[in-house]
Amino acid sequence: MGIISSKEIGERLRVIRKRRGLTQEQLAVMVDVTFQQIQKYESGFTRLNTDKLQAVAKALDVPVSAFFDDGVGSERLLSPQELELVEGFRALTSPDKREFVLNSLSKDS
Numbered sequence: 001m002g003i004i005s006s007k008e009i010g011e012r013l014r015v016i017r018k019r020r021g022l023t024q025e026q027l028a029v030m031v032d033v034t035f036q037q038i039q040k041y042e043s044g045f046t047r048l049n050t051d052k053l054q055a056v057a058k059a060l061d062v063p064v065s066a067f068f069d070d071g072v073g074s075e076r077l078l079s080p081q082e083l084e085l086v087e088g089f090r091a092l093t094s095p096d097k098r099e100f101v102l103n104s105l106s107k108d109s
Contacts (some may be wrong), residue, residue: 007044
């Protein structure tokens with residue numbers, strides 16, 4: 001693994017924030033910065049120092065390593081509800097039940 005750029009960390013921050021259903025404004029309040037600062041972090045324009053990176057990780061309920069992983073352990077980026085759905089789906093052994101769940105989630109229904 002090479003050096004991760006501030007832009008790549010910012011992109012990962014944006015993805016995780018959105019998966020958590022948070023706006024930039026909400027995250028900014030949680031880490032005590034302005035929403036413009038969150039915009040700068042996400043664009044890679046401003047680097048996250050170690051203190052702010054830890055604060056952001058805590059606010060998003062992910063380990064700091066989530067900003068450096070290359071998709072490895074992506075389940076850690078799921079919200080508790082999303083993780084519960086994934087685990088519940090995996091626990092279904094019947095193909096019919098899995099199909100029912102997938103059909104229930106279909107955007108066309």
